[in-house]
Amino acid sequence: MPPPFRDHRRRTVARDARPQIRCDRPLLRSPSPRQGAGGCFIIDDFGRQLVSPRNLLNRWIVPLENRVDYLNLHTGKSFVIPFEELVIFSTNLEPEDLMDPAFLRRLPYKIEIGAPTLDIYKRIFQKECVKQASSFPAPPST
16 A cells, blocks of 8 residues: 555644644544645645745654654643655745745755746647647647
């Protein structure tokens, strides 16, 4: 079985990091970041969430550095759980506009992926057309 994969986009809010109580039964739902335990947790479009980038980074810095997280229950109890996710922050904004130099140093890998050239874009589009069983449109005649 492949590891879990969680993708968070703009809807990320502070309550996502807390267990959710089910009203219809005595059950706690794991916080969404924990549902990807052992897998990949992507924070897509970083900097455009309802939570400020600083608050979001402050939330993740301890688990990223110490490989443990703290789960706080509604009863006031708190316990340590292993943190084995790969967290990926994806953005099209400048990292320097989202975080201070100290946070930038703490994120060990930063990969810039530029826009594809027209030729590469066409090849991507052709492959996707084949995958979707669609025909690749012919270029317009001039």
